[in-house]
Amino acid sequence: MSWASLSWFAAGLALRSERKQIKNIRQKFQYNFHNTVDDYLQYSPLLLTTGLKMAGIEGRSKWGRYAVSATASYAVMALLVNSIKYSAREQRPDGSTCNSFPSGHTATAFAAATILHKEYGLTRSPWYSIGGYLLATATGCMRVLNNRHWVSDTFAGAGVGILSTELGYTLADLLFRQKGLLRPDRIDAPLFSDQPSFFSVQMGLGLGEQKLDLMKGNDILQDDYEEYRVRTLKLSRAISIGSEGAYFFNRNIGVGGRLRVVSRNVKNWSDFTQCSICNLAKILPDLEGFIDDYSLTVESNHMAEFSVSGGLYFNFPLSRRLSIGSKLLVGRSYLQGIKITANVSGHQRDLDFSVEQNNGGQEYVCEVLGNKQDNGKPYSTSWDFLNVSGNRAITVGTGLSLNFAYKSLMAWRFFLDYDFCHRTYSTHYYPSAFLKAAARNVSFGGSPVSRPDEYVSPYVTSRKRNISQFVLGAAFSITF
Numbered sequence: 001m002s003w004a005s006l007s008w009f010a011a012g013l014a015l016r017s018e019r020k021q022i023k024n025i026r027q028k029f030q031y032n033f034h035n036t037v038d039d040y041l042q043y044s045p046l047l048l049t050t051g052l053k054m055a056g057i058e059g060r061s062k063w064g065r066y067a068v069s070a071t072a073s074y075a076v077m078a079l080l081v082n083s084i085k086y087s088a089r090e091q092r093p094d095g096s097t098c099n100s101f102p103s104g105h106t107a108t109a110f111a112a113a114t115i116l117h118k119e120y121g122l123t124r125s126p127w128y129s130i131g132g133y134l135l136a137t138a139t140g141c142m143r144v145l146n147n148r149h150w151v152s153d154t155f156a157g158a159g160v161g162i163l164s165t166e167l168g169y170t171l172a173d174l175l176f177r178q179k180g181l182l183r184p185d186r187i188d189a190p191l192f193s194d195q196p197s198f199f200s201v202q203m204g205l206g207l208g209e210q211k212l213d214l215m216k217g218n219d220i221l222q223d224d225y226e227e228y229r230v231r232t233l234k235l236s237r238a239i240s241i242g243s244e245g246a247y248f249f250n251r252n253i254g255v256g257g258r259l260r261v262v263s264r265n266v267k268n269w270s271d272f273t274q275c276s277i278c279n280l281a282k283i284l285p286d287l288e289g290f291i292d293d294y295s296l297t298v299e300s301n302h303m304a305e306f307s308v309s310g311g312l313y314f315n316f317p318l319s320r321r322l323s324i325g326s327k328l329l330v331g332r333s334y335l336q337g338i339k340i341t342a343n344v345s346g347h348q349r350d351l352d353f354s355v356e357q358n359n360g361g362q363e364y365v366c367e368v369l370g371n372k373q374d375n376g377k378p379y380s381t382s383w384d385f386l387n388v389s390g391n392r393a394i395t396v397g398t399g400l401s402l403n404f405a406y407k408s409l410m411a412w413r414f415f416l417d418y419d420f421c422h423r424t425y426s427t428h429y430y431p432s433a434f435l436k437a438a439a440r441n442v443s444f445g446g447s448p449v450s451r452p453d454e455y456v457s458p459y460v461t462s463r464k465r466n467i468s469q470f471v472l473g474a475a476f477s478i479t480f
Contacts (some may be wrong), residue, residue, distance in 0.1 A: 005158075005159045005160070005161075005162035005163035005166065006159060006163070007159070007412075008155055008156070008158045008159030008162065008476070009102075009155070009156050009159030009160065009163070010159075011155045011156075011159075011203060012101075012102065012152045012153065012154070012155035012156025012157070012158075012159060013152070013156065033145045033146065033147075034146055035142065035145075035146065037142060038105055038138075038139050038142035038143055038146065039105070041109065041135060041138060041139045041142065042105045042106075042108040042109040042112070042136075042139045043108065043109075043112060044109075044112070044135045045109065045112035045113040045115065045116045045131075045132040045135050045136060046070065046112035046115060046116070048116060048131070048132070048135075049070075049115055049116045049119050049120065052119075052120060053066065053119075057120075057124075058182050059119035059120050059123055059124070059182065059183065060118055060119045060122070060181065060182060060183055061119060061172075061180055061181065061182060062180040062181075062182060064180055065172060065176050065179070065180030065181070066119065066180075068171075068172045068175065068176070069115070069118075069168055069169045069171075069172040070115055071168075072167075072168035072169075072171045072172055073111050073114075073115060073164050073165040073167070073168025073169065074108075074111060074164070074168070075168070076163075076164040076167045076168050077107050077108065077111045077160060077161060077164035077165075077168075080107075080160050080163070080164060081102060081104045081107050081157070082104075084101065084102055084156075084160070085099040085100075085101065085102070085104070086099065088101045090150075090153070092147075092148060092149065093147050093149065093150055094147045094148060096148075100148075100149055100150060100153050101150070101152065101153045101156060102153050102154075102156035102157040102159075102160055103140065103143050103149045103153040103154045103156070103157035104157065105139055105143050105148075105149075105157070106136070106139055106140040106143060106149070106153070106154045106157030106158055106161065107157040107158070107161040107164070108161065109135065109136035109139035109140070109161065110133075110136045110140075110157065110158040110159075110160075110161030110162050110165075111161035111162070111164050111168075112132070112136070112161075113129075113132035113133045113135065113136040113161075114132075114161065114162050114165035114166070115165055116128055116129065116131075116132035117129040117132055117133070117409075118165070118169060121409065122185045122186060122409065123183040123184065123185060123186060124183070124186070126409050126478060126479070126480035127480065129409060129478050129480075130199050130478050130480065133199075133478060134199070136158070136161070137201060137243070140154035140155075140157065140158060141154075151241065155203075194251060195405075195409075195479045195480055196246075196251055196252075196254065196317075196323065196325075196403075196479070197246060197247045197248045197254060197479065197480050198244075198245060198246060198403075198411065198413070198477040198478065198479045198480070199244075199245035199477065199478050200243065200244050200245065200413055200475035200476060200477035200478070201242075201243050201475060201476055202240075202241070202242055202243065202244060202260075202413070202473055202474065202475030202476075203240065203241050203473055203474065203475075204240040204241075204415070204417070204472055204473020204474070205237055205238065205239065205240065205471065205472055205473060206238025206239070206240065206262065206264070206469060206470065206471050206472075207237070207470040207471070207472055208237070208470065209234065209235060209236060209237060209267075210235040210264065210467075211232050211233065211234055211235065212232065212233045212388065212425060212465075213232050213463075233266050233268065233338070233388070234266070234267040234268045235264040235265070235266060235267065235303060236265040236266075236267050237264070238262045238263065238264045238469065238471065239262070239263050239264075240260060240261070240262045240263075240471045240473060241260070241261055242258060242259050242260030242261060243258070243259050243260075244256065244257070244258040244259075244260075244475065245257065246313035246327075248313065248315060251315060251317060252314060252315055252316065253312065253313070253314055253315075254312075254313045254314075254315070255310070255311070255312060255313065256310065256311075256313045256327075257309060257310035257329075257331075258307075258308075258309050258310070258329060258331075258397075259307075259308055260306075260307050260309075261304065261305070261306050261307075262304070262305045262307070262469070262471070263302050263303070263304045263305075264302065264303045265301060265302055266301045266302065266303070266338055269298050269301045290346045290347050290348065290349040290368065290438060291344055291345075291346040291434075291438070292345055292346040292347070293343070293345045293346070294342070294343070294344050295342070295343045296340050296341070296342055296343075296385060297340065297341045297342075297343065298339075298340055299339045299340065299341050300336070300337070300338050300339045301338055302338065303335065303336075303337065303338060303390075304335070304336045305333055305334070305335050305336075306333070306334045306335075306336075307331055307333040307334070307395055307419070308331050308332055309329040309330060309331020309332070309395060309397060310329060310330070311327060311328050311329040311330055311331075312327065312328050313325065313326075313327045314326040314327065315403075320405070321404060321405045321406070322402070322403065322404055322405075323402075323403045324400065324401070324402060325400070325401040325402075325403055325413070325415075326398065326399065326400055326401070327397070327398060327399055328397075328398055329395075329396070329397040329398070330394070330395070330396055330397075331394075331395050331397070332392060332393075332394065332395065333392065333393045333394075333395045333421050333423075334392055335389065335390035335391070335392075335393075335423065336389075337387060337388045337389035337390060338386075338387075338388045339384060339386065339387045339388075340384075340385045340386040340387075341382055341383065341384055341385055342382065342383055342384075342385035342431075342433075342434070343380075343381075343382045344381055344382075344437075344438070345378070345379065345380035345381075346378070346379060346438060347376055347377065347378050347379070348376035348377050348378075348379055348437075348438055348439065348440035349368050349369065349370060349376065349438065349439070349440055350368075350369040350370055350439070350440050350441045350442075350443070351366055351367070351368060351369065351435060351438075351440075351441070351442050351443070351452075352366070352367045352369055352442075352443045352444070352445070352446065353365065353366055353442070353443070353444045353445075353449065353455045354367070354444070354445055366432070366435065366455070376440040377440070379437045379438055380437075381433075381434050381436075381437035381438075383430060383433040383434065384428065384430060384433075385429075385431065385433075386427070386428070386429050386430075387426075387427075387428040388425065388426070388427050388428075389425070389426050389428075390423050390424065390425050390426070391423060391424045391426075393421040393422060393423040393424075394421065394422075395419050395420065395421040396419070396420050396421070397417060397418060397419040397420070398417070398418055399415055399416055399417035399418060400415065400416050401413045401414060401415035401416075402414045403477070405479060409478055409479055409480065410476075410477070410478065410479070411477040411478075411479050412474060412475070412476065412477065413474065413475040413476075413477050414473075414474050414475075415471075415472070415473055415474070415475065416470065416471070416472050417470070417471045417473075418468070418469070418470055419468075419469045420466070420467065420468050420469075421466075421467050422464065422465075422466055422467075423464070423465060423467055424462055424463070424464050424465075425462070425463050425464075425465060426460065426461065426462045426463075427459075427460070427461040427462075427463075428458055428460055429458060429459040429460075429461075430457075430458035430459070432456050433456065433458070435452070435456045436452060436453070436456055439452055442455070
C-alpha cells in the first residue's frame with residue numbers, strides 16, 4: 001500500500017506538465033460548475049468507519065487503538081500536505097491563492113478511505129474499500145470541477161493521504177503491538193486468480209498523432225485558398241484519464257464499464273492564427289479606414305472526448321498474482337471541439353456586393369465605398385471566427401491488460417486499449433461576420449439591399465472520418 005501511495009504522488013508530478021490541457025477539458029464540459037459538497041465529502045469515509053464502530057460492527061481495532069491510528073494518520077497527513085504546499089507555492093487554477101499543490105481535501109479523503117480499508121475492507125469485505133475509495137475519488141474530481149485544484153494536485157493528494165495512513169497505522173502498530181486487535185486480515189496472500197472483479201482509476205497516453213484537414217470537402221476554401229500554407233490542424237498525442245470496473249461471474253468472464261476523458265492539444269494553432277487565411281485584409285483589400293482594431297483569440301485549443309461504454313470483460317489467470325485481461329465494449333462518445341473568436345472595432349462604411357465568376361461558379365465580392373475619411377458611427381463586434389466540432393458517435397473498443405496483484409485486494413493494471421468510431425466533423429469558418437456591424441449602407445451592384453445576411457455567410461463543411469485510437473496506460477485497482 002505504501003508503494004501504491006508513491007505511485008499516485010509520482011503520477012501527480014508527471015501530470016503537472018499536462019495540467020492546463022486537462023483543465024481545458026473541465027472548461028469545455030463544466031465551465032461554470034460550483035458546488036461545496038467536497039468540503040463535507042472529504043470526511044465521509046472516516047464518518048462511515050466511526051459509524052460502523054458505534055453500531056457495534058467489529059473491525060480491525062478496538063476504540064483506543066483506532067483513535068490513536070486515525071489521529072496519527074491525520075497528523076502525518078497535515079504535516080506532509082502543509083510542508084509541500086508552502087514549499088511548492090503552486091497557484092490555484094482560479095488564481096485565488098498559491099497553495100494548490102497538493103490537494104488537502106483529496107489527501108484528507110484518501111487518508112479516511114485508507115482507514116476504512118484497513119479497519120473493514122481487509123477484515124470484513126472489500127466493498128467497504130470500494131465505497132471508501134469511490135467517495136475519495138469523487139472528492140478529488142469535485143476539487144477539479146470546482147476549479148480549485150489542478151488534476152496533478154489531486155493525484156499527489158491521494159498519494160499523500162494513502163501514505164499518511166500507512167505511516168499512522170505503522171506508528172500505532174509499534175506502540176500497541178498485538179494489543180487492541182479484534183480481527184485479522186481476511187486474506188494473507190494475493191488471490192487474483194480467484195478475485196478478478198475490480199474497480200480502478202486509470203491514466204494513459206495516446207499512441208500516435210492525428211490530423212484534421214479543415215478545407216477538404218469545401219470547394220470554395222480549397223479553390224480560393226489553395227496557396228495558403230496552413231490547411232491542416234495537427235493534434236498531439238492524447239492524455240487519457242478515467243475509471244473502469246467489472247464484476248466477474250467466475251474467474252474468466254464478467255460484465256462492466258468504463259468512463260473516460262481523452263484530450264488532444266492542437267499543436268499548430270499559432271501558425272493557423274497567423275496565416276493569410278486569417279488575415280481579413282486578404283479578404284477585403286479596402287479594409288483600412290474602417291477597421292481600427294482586429295484580433296483573434298483561441299478560446300479552445302483542445303479536442304476533448306468524453307465516452308461511456310460497457311460490455312464483456314475476460315480474465316485469464318497465469319498465476320495467483322498475474323493474469324491477462326481483455327474486453328469488448330460498446331458505448332457512446334461525446335466530443336467538445338475547438339474554437340477561435342474574432343474581435344473587430346472601427347467605424348462604419350458603405351459596402352457594395354457584386355457577383356464574379358470563379359471556376360465556373362459564382363462568388364460574392366464585397367467592395368468598400370468612399371475614401372478612408374468617409375467614416376460613420378463607431379462599432380465593435382465579436383463572433384466565432386472558426387469552430388470545429390464533432391457529433392455524438394457510437395464507439396467500439398477492446399484491449400489487453402496485464403494485471404499484477406501485489407497485495408491482498410490491491411492490483412496494478414497495465415493496459416493497451418483500442419477504440420474505433422465513425423464521426424462527422426463540422427467546420428464553421430466565418431471570416432466576414434463583422435460586416436453586418438460594420439456596414440452603414442449595403443448595396444448590390446449599386447442597388448440598396450434590405451437583407452445583407454444573404455451576402456454575408458459562413459463557410460460550412462462536414463466531413464465523416466473513421467477514427468482509430470490506441471491508449472497505453474496504467475491503473476490502480478481494488479480487486480474483490
